[in-house]
Amino acid sequence: MVGLASPAQAATSATATYAKGSDWGGGFEGKWTVKNTGTTTITNWTVEWDFPTGTRVTSAWDADVTNVGNRWTAKNKSWAAALAPGASTTFGFNGTGPGAPSNCKINGANCEGGPTDPLPTAPGTPTSSNVTETSAVISWTAATDNTGIKNYDLLRDGLKIATVTGLTYTDNTLAKGTEYSYTVQARDTIDQLGPLSAAHTFTTPGTGPGGNKIKMGYFTNWGVYGRNYHVKNLVTSGSAAKITHINYAFGNVQNGRCTIGDSYSDYERAYTADLSVDGVADTWDQPLRGSFNQLRKLKQQYPHIKILFSFGGWTWSGGFTQAMQNPAAFAQSCYDLVEDPRWADVFDGIDLDWEYPNACGLTCDSSGPAVMKNMAQAFRTKFGPNYLVTAAITADSKTGGKIDAADYGGAAQYLNWYNVMTYDFFGAWSAQGPTAMHSPLNSYIPIPEPAWTSANAIAKLKLKGVPANKLLLGVGFYGRGWTGVTQTLPGGTATGPAPGTYEPGFEDYKVLKNTCPASGTAGGTAYAKCGSNWWGYDTPATIGSKMTWAKNQELGGAFWWEFSGDTSNGELVTAVHNGLQ
Structure with missing residues (x-):
């Protein structure tokens, strides 16, 4: 955690320290810790700080946070008002923008640290070298800061992909024939992030499977039964070479958690050589079988393909209402399932197919219009910037229809894209x-x-932001x-x-x-x-x-x-x- 403002004086009975948690490129999580450093009980506390223009709080918990311009104020909740000597409490928030807090005050006095510490300067515009179809070396010149530079965040297409201490990074996760844009920002020794550098854009050589356009299809786990459609069919049909993403459907949502939808199809079925992607039969004792293992083999042959685990769908959307009573726990359960060690390397993200938030499908939900944004925010916070987080959504563009029922515009900032049905x-x-x-x-x-x-559905979603x-x-x-x-x-x-x-x-x-x-x-x-x-x-x-x-x-x-x-x-x-x- 980072102290802001000058060392506490004798009259100062409390300190406030700031720590930055998750950062997903388009947003971040911040946390303040308030501590009673005096000899008598504090009955109320107020923390104030400045954010640079373009950085703001979007939601907060365990404190009431307001602002006037760039000056932000957090006042204690009733249950966190009293602090005995030596006791501490925390409150947190989600925010957008690259800036860090400065000019911190607690109950009108300076917080622990320097009163106003300048941000690091912007690093030099990145450059690229040794560019291949799937990799590139990204370099930049150093930023400066009065306290020194701790490390740098490298962003690709607006999402953070790495934090490095040096001035170069090799990105080995590129696709051929694809345009990429890189920026970088410095972090000083008290964890303040400076401004972004100018952007550097280049295109990898080769003809990509989709260029900058996403070409994504749903693969259903029940299709392996009556339809006799298996992962190998993506290869024999020629489709695997022409797509960029697969949504594997579906996982279930039960009792507030993400759960497996069909364990036999997903990871238990033993594939014979003739139905296997690589022509090799499964053995009885291998740790992973089923479609998950076939998808792993597919990615080995077609490394450009990204795979998302999709949850919900028409039949299994009813569980979202209960799950969203605790968004953080819901997101954690889904992360734990997607990242199960048996198949963590198979999936590159998660797709949320709720039909429909604050509206009726097979079942009806009345969670309120903010529920879509709250879900997207919770999942981005948990999955971080390097995972794909997407959602399948309604195309009902009637006035008062399903698009109007939820805040799809507000949720979009946390998602990579929407699959508009x-x-x-x-x-x-x-x-x-x-x-x-x-x-x-x-x-x-x-x-x-x-x-x-x-056309009407797309136009309305654009109008929603x-x-x-x-x-x-x-x-x-x-x-x-x-x-x-x-x-x-x-x-x-x-x-x-x-x-x-x-x-x-x-x-x-x-x-x-x-x-x-x-x-x-x-x-x-x-x-x-x-x-x-x-x-x-x-x-x-x-x-x-x-x-x-x-x-x-x-x-x-x-x-x-x-x-x-x-x-x-x-x-x-x-x-x-x-x-x-």
Whole structure:
């Protein structure tokens, strides 16, 4: 912990010391410790300090924190007011910005340390050398400070990736054909962070699997059963070379904790050589089997792929409400599961698929609009800056709809991106129709609900303050259909859901392309009528158009639900890949 302000004088009966905890690039955790150094009990205390412009407290606990401009004040809670001689108490906060506190006062007197210590200067602009497809050496010139420089934080694309004592760092975690931006800031011997350096940007050589765009698909743990879709299919279809990320779905949320969803599929099933990614069969005594081990083998062959463990989904979202009664404990449980020593090297992050915060899905939640931001903040605090933390979210853009129900804009600062579920707007749960594309990009006549389009959802989230590059456009690798339909164009009446292989009203693209080929488009999505059955679904051509739109909107990329709906040669993954190049 770092003392701020001059040594306590005889009249000063307390000290306040500051320590910086987690730092995830876009935010940090700070903690103050108040100690009674006098000989009589303190009945109340107030700590004041300055933050430089651009640094501020976003939330606090165990004290009431307010500010006037850059001057911040923390007053004790009632239960922490009295401090006996020698006793201490702490309060903490989450903040944004790179600055450190200065000019600290406690009960009007100086805190322990120097009253105002200057921040370190900005280091020199970083440079890059020995750049390869997957690594680079980053160097910078030293900062200066009156107390000396302790170390430097190196940030890549705004997230801290390393703390080093020297003036160089070798980053071995790069992807080919990808642009990166580096900044660096110095920390002095009393743990004050100085300003960021100017940014240095470069692009690694080679043709990347997605450049700067994210191409992410869901892999379901139940798909290994009836669908007979395994991790090896990502290789044989050619998809593994064309994607950047995988969401492994799903883990469960139970009793306030993240839990395994299907232990047999996840890590117990023994794979035979013909179904194994590398052609090597599992043995009875190896410590990890199942899809987790197959994903490990996949990453060995395709090291550019990042894998996230996704929790929740439509069926298992009901546990989030209880879990968010203690966000820190919830995040800790998920971290412990994702980082289980048996498979810690498999996962690069976590995806939170709550359907839906402060709204209704399979179940209803009334936690309040702040719950999304609180969840994102708790998980970023726990997982830190080097893990991916993402969320799958609603695309309901109606006034008063699900996007309006939670603070998605406020939560975005803690997340790497959102998977916007721009599909399932319409389906045969409305058994009599009207028939409609379940994933329209734009409105069309006669769309049942004009607000329900991908374009409207993305536009509303932008208005809520979500940066475009943190939004991924969702694509369904399946169709939604009705039967008893006489009209070829959308908007017809029906008698119920069309027959489907796994459920009524639902069919994979790989089946529909042959059994009911598309005959037209509306709203940027294809439709087809075969006999009395009517289907709406995306094709390689409509996906290509959607990807062009996503690039024009400067979105972060696209994702899809889910891999097993694609053809054996990965037609739809290829369409996403080519469209985002």
